[in-house]
Amino acid sequence: MAIEVFNRYESKYLLTDAQYENFYADLLKYMELDAYNKKHEFYSISNLYFDTPQDSLIRASLSKPKYKEKLRLRAYGVPEENAKVYLEIKKKVFGLVNKRRTALKLDEAYEFVHTGQAPDLADYMNEQVLEEIKYFLRLYDLEPKVYLAYERKALFDKTSRDLRITFDTNIRSRRYDLKLEQGDYGEPLVNDGRWLMEVKAEKTVPMWLSQLLSEHGLYRTGFSKYGNEYRRLVRTTNLNYQTERPLVPGTDFNPSIEQEQLIRERESVIYA
Numbered sequence: 001m002a003i004e005v006f007n008r009y010e011s012k013y014l015l016t017d018a019q020y021e022n023f024y025a026d027l028l029k030y031m032e033l034d035a036y037n038k039k040h041e042f043y044s045i046s047n048l049y050f051d052t053p054q055d056s057l058i059r060a061s062l063s064k065p066k067y068k069e070k071l072r073l074r075a076y077g078v079p080e081e082n083a084k085v086y087l088e089i090k091k092k093v094f095g096l097v098n099k100r101r102t103a104l105k106l107d108e109a110y111e112f113v114h115t116g117q118a119p120d121l122a123d124y125m126n127e128q129v130l131e132e133i134k135y136f137l138r139l140y141d142l143e144p145k146v147y148l149a150y151e152r153k154a155l156f157d158k159t160s161r162d163l164r165i166t167f168d169t170n171i172r173s174r175r176y177d178l179k180l181e182q183g184d185y186g187e188p189l190v191n192d193g194r195w196l197m198e199v200k201a202e203k204t205v206p207m208w209l210s211q212l213l214s215e216h217g218l219y220r221t222g223f224s225k226y227g228n229e230y231r232r233l234v235r236t237t238n239l240n241y242q243t244e245r246p247l248v249p250g251t252d253f254n255p256s257i258e259q260e261q262l263i264r265e266r267e268s269v270i271y272a
Contacts, residue, residue, distance in 0.1 A: 004126050007098050008202045013218050015195040020167060023197075023216050030208055031155040031165060042151035042169075046180050048073040049226050050113055050142040057140065058230045067093050070226070071136060073109050074101070075180045084124065085109055085180065089136055097200075102126035102133070106181065113142060144178040147186060148225050150196075162202040163209070167195050173229045189229055196223060 015023065036043050050071045051057045061068040069091040079085055087109045088101030103126070104112065108119040116137040118130045150171040157163035170193075172186035190196070197218075199205060213219075 004102065004129065005100050006202070007096055008200050009095060010097050011199045011205075011220050012223050013197040013199070013213075014190075014221050014223055015167075015197055015218065017193065017195070019216065019218065020195040020197070023212070023218065024167070026212055026216070027155060027165065030158060030206075031163075032158050034154040034156055034164075037153050037155075042153055044077045044149065044184060045152055045168075046075045046078065046149045046184050047147070048144050048178060048180055049146050049148065051145040052140055052142060055145065055230065058145075058226055061224070062227055062230070067091070069136070071113070071133070071140075071142065073113070073180065075106075078184050079106050079180050081106060081181065087112065087133060089129075089133060100126075100129045100132060102129040113137065113144075146173055146175050146226065146229055147178055147180075147182075148173045148189070148229065149184040149186060150225075157206070163206065164200045166198045166200070168198070169193070169195050171196065171225060173225075175233070189225065189232070196225075 032038075049058075050073070057068075057070050061070065069089060071087070071089055073085055073087050075083065075085045083106055084103050085106050086101045087104050088099055091098045103124045104119065112118055112133070116134065118134050119125070121127055121130070148171070150168040153167045155165050171189040172184075173189050174186035177183070199209070
């Protein structure tokens with residue numbers, strides 16, 4: 001669970017309980033549970049997503065741009081005061097997902113995002129990722145926006161670690177008490193209790209998996225946890241952001257002039 005840098009393609013599927021049970025049973029012919037799930041049925045993941053006061057990052061993401069990025073703070077379970085957590089940038093460029101993260105202590109992570117000043121380097125940190133996050137924080141005026149948590153079951157291909165499939169259930173969110181240590185409570189994001197399956201592959205998926213997906217009638221969805229939470233927020237509130245500058249064509253994102261220049265530069269780069 002502590003991979004810090006990787007590139008991969010991700011496909012998402014929404015499954016009913018019956019679909020999950022049947023598909024999972026067939027997957028076990030080719031895949032095995034990760035080390036933690038061999039001892040525990042699920043592990044709990046807690047996330048705190050950061051965005052601008054105008055929700056610019058998620059609004060831009062929902063416009064389906066060629067390049068999008070977000071910053072989140074992740075913990076496994078409910079962290080204690082000095083627990084290690086992960087501050088990570090997740091980017092998507094032409095369908096390729098790039099995730100880069102560094103371990104931090106909880107208070108270090110909060111202070112880093114709040115001030116934009118990286119903590120003193122320690123042996124558990126990734127220096128390169130710290131610099132990238134510091135650059136990201138120069139681009140955007142960020143604040144904690146939403147808490148998202150869920151239980152996860154993860155599997156790896158028995159013959160290769162290039163393929164990973166995860167199943168998330170009990171997805172819940174809140175826009176209050178925006179601290180990871182406050183607890184993992186929230187309102188259900190998927191009311192019918194469906195499972196979100198994510199297929200994560202560094203290359204193309206194997207033929208056996210394509211056949212299984214077809215046999216079970218499973219089709220890709222564009223489900224995004226943060227995106228769907230934001231859509232629900234818009235449906236239940238009257239969000240109406242006034243803008244002083246023209247919006248980026250094809251989006252409702254309203255960056256500053258400096259941000260526009262930096263974003264154009266970043267769109268041409270895929271981090272190794």
